[in-house]
Amino acid sequence: MIDKNSGLSYYRQMMEYIQKQVDGGVYKPGDRLPSEKELGAIFHVNRHTVRQAMMELAGRGLIYTERGKGTFVARNKPELIDYKVSRRTRFTHNIMDVGLIPGARVLRGMEVAAAERVAGNLRLETGARVVLLEMLRSINQEPFCISTNYFPAHLTPGLLTRIDEISSLYDFLDKHYGLRPTRTYSTFQATFPGQDDAAVLEIPRNQPVLVVESAMTGEDGTVIQYSVTRFRGDRSKISVGFD
Amino acid sequence: MIDKNSGLSYYRQMMEYIQKQVDGGVYKPGDRLPSEKELGAIFHVNRHTVRQAMMELAGRGLIYTERGKGTFVARNKPELIDYKVSRRTRFTHNIMDVGLIPGARVLRGMEVAAAERVAGNLRLETGARVVLLEMLRSINQEPFCISTNYFPAHLTPGLLTRIDEISSLYDFLDKHYGLRPTRTYSTFQATFPGQDDAAVLEIPRNQPVLVVESAMTGEDGTVIQYSVTRFRGDRSKISVGFD
DNA sequence: GAGTGGTCTAGACCACTTA
DNA sequence: AAGTGGTCTAGACCACTCT
Numbered sequence: 001m002i003d004k005n006s007g008l009s010y011y012r013q014m015m016e017y018i019q020k021q022v023d024g025g026v027y028k029p030g031d032r033l034p035s036e037k038e039l040g041a042i043f044h045v046n047r048h049t050v051r052q053a054m055m056e057l058a059g060r061g062l063i064y065t066e067r068g069k070g071t072f073v074a075r076n077k078p079e080l081i082d083y084k085v086s087r088r089t090r091f092t093h094n095i096m097d098v099g100l101i102p103g104a105r106v107l108r109g110m111e112v113a114a115a116e117r118v119a120g121n122l123r124l125e126t127g128a129r130v131v132l133l134e135m136l137r138s139i140n141q142e143p144f145c146i147s148t149n150y151f152p153a154h155l156t157p158g159l160l161t162r163i164d165e166i167s168s169l170y171d172f173l174d175k176h177y178g179l180r181p182t183r184t185y186s187t188f189q190a191t192f193p194g195q196d197d198a199a200v201l202e203i204p205r206n207q208p209v210l211v212v213e214s215a216m217t218g219e220d221g222t223v224i225q226y227s228v229t230r231f232r233g234d235r236s237k238i239s240v241g242f243d
Numbered sequence: 244m245i246d247k248n249s250g251l252s253y254y255r256q257m258m259e260y261i262q263k264q265v266d267g268g269v270y271k272p273g274d275r276l277p278s279e280k281e282l283g284a285i286f287h288v289n290r291h292t293v294r295q296a297m298m299e300l301a302g303r304g305l306i307y308t309e310r311g312k313g314t315f316v317a318r319n320k321p322e323l324i325d326y327k328v329s330r331r332t333r334f335t336h337n338i339m340d341v342g343l344i345p346g347a348r349v350l351r352g353m354e355v356a357a358a359e360r361v362a363g364n365l366r367l368e369t370g371a372r373v374v375l376l377e378m379l380r381s382i383n384q385e386p387f388c389i390s391t392n393y394f395p396a397h398l399t400p401g402l403l404t405r406i407d408e409i410s411s412l413y414d415f416l417d418k419h420y421g422l423r424p425t426r427t428y429s430t431f432q433a434t435f436p437g438q439d440d441a442a443v444l445e446i447p448r449n450q451p452v453l454v455v456e457s458a459m460t461g462e463d464g465t466v467i468q469y470s471v472t473r474f475r476g477d478r479s480k481i482s483v484g485f486d
Numbered sequence: 487g488a489g490t491g492g493t494c495t496a497g498a499c500c501a502c503t504t505a
Numbered sequence: 506a507a508g509t510g511g512t513c514t515a516g517a518c519c520a521c522t523c524t
Contacts, residue, residue, distance in 0.1 A: 068503035185484045190433035190453035190476035208451035210433035233433035241428045311521035
């Protein structure tokens with residue numbers, strides 16, 4: 001099982017072996033693997049060596065552990081959600097159109113001084129007053145993405161006093177302020193979540209997130225919204241049309 | 244330094260402490276941390292406990308290790324390359340425009356039967372003949388992304404015999420086949436690299452990649468190219484304009 | 487040769503789940 | 506109570522880098 005002279009460390013050989021077992025369908029998503037003790041006996045290695053293999057495979061997302069229960073093969077890709085981004089993207093409609101149940105919860109709402117990056121994207125001076133609105137969006141009751149939105153404070157007076165009324169952000173902006181923002185650009189990055197984001201999205205910190213930064217302008221070209229959205233990497237596939 | 248009764252494990256306390264030190268600028272990107280032995284002495288814990296903290300922080304991308312040298316604070320953010328994607332994106336020009344040196348190397352070129360996903364995107368029958376062209380693109384001599392491109396074989400006869408001539412893919416397609424593909428859509432995902440991709444991109448398997456899938460059509464609307472590109476997450480920021 | 491991280495073993499105790 | 510993964514200690518040897 002383990003080749004002591006292969007030049008490859010034991011735990012790497014174990015990783016390859018288990019990866020093959022999973023790829024080959026010997027263990028299917030959701031299956032329990034043998035316990036660490038059993039694997040140690042099977043491969044004739046110490047339990048800590050088993051653990052090193054398990055931990056690396058878990059970090060890679062192939063398996064996950066539950067204390068007291070065992071180690072399990074990860075659910076493949078929990079149904080990637082194809083999320084379409086266009087000039088006017090509306091989360092609620094977007095999700096409902098594919099037969100899923102959207103949800104939204106406001107995490108933070110406050111007026112702050114614009115940091116350099118925020119000010120630059122909103123075409124304001126650094127330190128200008130902006131409204132920060134952070135929302136958790138969920139699909140079928142499960143966390144999907146966190147969106148941090150910034151608006152020039154003078155364009156959205158009293159927004160924070162009406163936070164409870166927000167169900168669809170775009171409807172809200174149109175109804176109260178006559179704002180109909182359209183997307184001018186978006187950037188995409190793959191990174192790891194910060195501690196807070198990981199907790200809210202209910203993912204471990206070593207699971208990647210897709211970060212989308214966008215700027216929106218009104219019909220007259222003034223920038224009225226800048227947002228940074230972190231999508232769960234295991235759930236999200238963002239698609240952009242160029243038509 | 245370590246609170247034995249905090250309820251938090253030692254290695255997690257160490258992780259928090261070191262994260263704070265890095266965030267606070269005590270250790271800057273590229274700095275060497277104290278050795279594992281030294282950290283063990285500082286925190287009054289065993290070297291293995293130190294290692295567990297180090298390994299998790301490395302998995303998260305905060306630090307990296309070099310055998311025989313030490314442990315260093317990662318330098319990730321500063322070198323982000325803003326890569327613009329539009330209807331007609333040309334890697335070579337794109338990179339040169341921002342003053343960097345692009346490079347390309349063909350990894351694989353072969354004619355294969357189209358798998359379901361490839362066929363569907365190229366609007367062909369599953370099993371139809373397609374040309375696969377896989378290229379590594381680098382910036383300033385460092386791996387940046389791997390692009391796997393598929394073309395209907397009947398549109399690009401003899402492509403594989405001229406692989407050596409490819410420097411700019413789009414120039415090549417235009418010159419030899421009169422093809423001028425324009426992008427119709429792209430999808431973005433954040434995941435982990437496969438073993439081969441990780442090796443070619445020179446990143447560990449637990450560092451995220453940004454996967455961009457795109458379809459390109461000719462002027463008459465026929466799909467002439469489908470590609471899957473894996474960008475190094477630590478280097479890439481893909482931007483899309485909606486104008 | 488001294489110092490670094492990488493791997494492996496051995497044994498212990500803990501927290502949690504299940505029966 | 507038995508089994509599981511989680512944490513910690515202790516000691517050993519290795520491969521590599523630097524000087």
